[in-house]
Amino acid sequence: MSGLTYAILGCGALGGLYGARLQRAGFEVHFLARSDYDHLRRHGWRIDSKDGDFVLPTVHVYDRAGRMPRCDVVLVCMKTTANGLLPSLLPPVTGPETLVVTLQNGLGVEEDCAAVVGAEHVAGGLCFLCSNKRGPGWVHHLDYGKVVFGQFQDGKDAPLAPSPRLRQVAADFAAAGTPSELMDDLRAARWRKLCWNIPYNALCAILGADTKVVMEKEASRQLVAAVMREVEAGAAACGKPLPPGFVGQMLADTDAMAPYQPSMQLDLAAGRPLELEAILARPLRAAQAAGCPMPRVETLWRELAFLTST
Amino acid sequence: MSGLTYAILGCGALGGLYGARLQRAGFEVHFLARSDYDHLRRHGWRIDSKDGDFVLPTVHVYDRAGRMPRCDVVLVCMKTTANGLLPSLLPPVTGPETLVVTLQNGLGVEEDCAAVVGAEHVAGGLCFLCSNKRGPGWVHHLDYGKVVFGQFQDGKDAPLAPSPRLRQVAADFAAAGTPSELMDDLRAARWRKLCWNIPYNALCAILGADTKVVMEKEASRQLVAAVMREVEAGAAACGKPLPPGFVGQMLADTDAMAPYQPSMQLDLAAGRPLELEAILARPLRAAQAAGCPMPRVETLWRELAFLTST
Numbered sequence A, B: 001m002s003g004l005t006y007a008i009l010g011c012g013a014l015g016g017l018y019g020a021r022l023q024r025a026g027f028e029v030h031f032l033a034r035s036d037y038d039h040l041r042r043h044g045w046r047i048d049s050k051d052g053d054f055v056l057p058t059v060h061v062y063d064r065a066g067r068m069p070r071c072d073v074v075l076v077c078m079k080t081t082a083n084g085l086l087p088s089l090l091p092p093v094t095g096p097e098t099l100v101v102t103l104q105n106g107l108g109v110e111e112d113c114a115a116v117v118g119a120e121h122v123a124g125g126l127c128f129l130c131s132n133k134r135g136p137g138w139v140h141h142l143d144y145g146k147v148v149f150g151q152f153q154d155g156k157d158a159p160l161a162p163s164p165r166l167r168q169v170a171a172d173f174a175a176a177g178t179p180s181e182l183m184d185d186l187r188a189a190r191w192r193k194l195c196w197n198i199p200y201n202a203l204c205a206i207l208g209a210d211t212k213v214v215m216e217k218e219a220s221r222q223l224v225a226a227v228m229r230e231v232e233a234g235a236a237a238c239g240k241p242l243p244p245g246f247v248g249q250m251l252a253d254t255d256a257m258a259p260y261q262p263s264m265q266l267d268l269a270a271g272r273p274l275e276l277e278a279i280l281a282r283p284l285r286a287a288q289a290a291g292c293p294m295p296r297v298e299t300l301w302r303e304l305a306f307l308t309s310t
Helices: A013-024 A037-043 A080-093 A109-117 A164-175 A186-207 A211-216 A218-237 A246-255 A263-270 A276-289 A295-307 B013-024 B037-043 B080-093 B109-117 B164-175 B186-207 B211-216 B218-237 B246-255 B263-270 B276-289 B295-307
Strands: A005-009 A028-032 A045-049 A054-056 A060-062 A073-076 A099-102 A122-135 A138-151 A180-182 B005-009 B028-032 B045-049 B054-056 B060-062 B073-076 B099-102 B122-135 B138-151 B180-182
Touching: A005 A013, A005 A080, A013 A028, A013 A045, A013 A054, A013 A073, A013 A122, A013 A138, A013 A164, A028 A080, A037 A060, A073 A080, A080 A109, A080 A276, A099 A109, A099 A164, A109 A122, A122 A186, A138 A164, A138 A186, A164 A180, A186 A211, A186 A218, A186 A246, A186 A263, A186 A276, A186 A295, A186 B295, A211 A218, A211 A246, A218 A246, A218 A276, A218 A295, A218 B295, A263 A295, A276 A295, A295 B186, A295 B218, A295 B295, B005 B013, B005 B080, B013 B028, B013 B045, B013 B054, B013 B073, B013 B122, B013 B138, B013 B164, B028 B080, B037 B060, B073 B080, B080 B109, B080 B276, B099 B109, B099 B164, B109 B122, B122 B186, B138 B164, B138 B186, B164 B180, B186 B211, B186 B218, B186 B246, B186 B263, B186 B276, B186 B295, B211 B218, B211 B246, B218 B246, B218 B276, B218 B295, B263 B295, B276 B295
Parallel strands: A005 A028, A005 A073, A028 A060, A045 A138, A073 A099, A099 A122, A138 A180, B005 B028, B005 B073, B028 B060, B045 B138, B073 B099, B099 B122, B138 B180
Antiparallel strands: A045 A054, A122 A138, B045 B054, B122 B138
16 A cells, blocks of 8 residues: 555545545545535545445545645546636645646546646546435445546647556555556547546436436437537547447446436536536537537537526 | 408417408408317407407307318418328318418428328418417417418429419418518428527427527527528528528527517427427438438437427
8 A cells, every 4th residue: 555645625426435435445535625524524424335335434624725734646526617726726735746636527627737736747537437425425326436547648649658656546546446547548538538428418417317218218319329429520530539339338338327317417407517618618629629510519518508507 | 352261270379360360351261279169169369469459259160170161271270290180180171172271380291281182282381470379269479470472392393383372372361461472482481491490499498498598698599500500501402592691680580589489498398299390300301311410400309309208
């Protein structure tokens, strides 16, 4: 075990699960919470997971970053809608050797972190995870769970080998019970994840239906597949083509998955801000700039922008 | 005045307004009603119109086509979702000289009538009309009102001059207070109308907002314009290009229009069947067959198909 210390920014369904598992495995973990602060301070975490339930009655939790210690690794686990706060959240918890790993969805999230701490201190992780918050300090992990880590490429197309520290983070995740992988083309991995995130987040939100219902009905199933093929074309136009057969695999994986309400569906229903910029707008602009218009993605994005406009 | 007799099939916001005006002008008019039958038999029509309110306490109304007399002109005013009934509705009211004029929206509605009475007996009319039902026997006419009539071209691209009887129908409408025009390319006129009907019907339904709200918000306004440009491309691919500047004119006309809830929005909210086949699916298939995929229209169609699937 590495002995690295971890800061977890954001106590949602993702930060809660991974942070609690690291602490359970013996790592020193510091959580930054917002609405869950009081509950976590008194009761700690309750994790209901398909891989085993556990509780952590006592955790290090903070209601502002300025009170946290500097850590070896910072895991950025908030919604991207809060990324405007990174300039105030990251400096207190980062030192010269700190690695900031953003586990957020979408494109441009490493850039958001790099603008604060510098590109060489940034990596990203893609979470293949079905997990929801049930209540304060209470995570329900339904399915999957793997994290794929890669170094931030800073606008360059070339592959980039993971740094020793990033390798250690991946090993720590594995030691804590979360399967992990390393890959040297994070940007390509982000496009692969978007192939799932764009259709299911957008359509489950717009149609008010979970993944199972969306996959069962012919009209929406075909729309999911058509949107995936658009994202496939967008990824290729951006120089990060999806592997052959990837779209079919994503559809089959989702068929095999427990019914799931993606975060965008839950956020829309609850009146919370949606991650439209990272998950839809940035990929759309990137593809358009590369000559691939993605009109179906544009349609979904504009519909959601309407539904969340004030 | 021609002395033609009129059968009105469908007592909605369209059949009610135009039929009541014809009767007010002295024509013999016979209404086929479904849910409004009892009310119309007892109380007749109440028409609230921006061009002048009026009531018709006594009307010829029927609850089945078999009880109606044969008429010189049959105006098909039902929703296209009821077109499966045309084989039983049209024969009782049509004779060898009868002209069947469908005032329905979308593509393929003349074909639906021609399959029953023969192409040479069919014409179509495009209603530029904002009108809603307020209750049984009660129409609220908000804005516009013109009808553009044309002869059914039966799959041929060439223009076709209006028959003498169709000219008479147009003159009767004008005499009854409804501005009317004749044109010799009905298929082209249908594509022009789709340029409005597709974006507003679909988006107002999906977004749950009237035309004014959709036009005020940037995200939806741009989506409307993008969908219109797709329909423009589809029309051109099908050999019926829109006139130059038409899309801009449609947007400006809608800006100038009173806030309006298109029928598809009202139907979705009320749980009634939507006119998806005529307004979205047939134009989409026609454009696709002509090599124009219309992906935004396809997206809207599939979303609505999902929302109305059982």
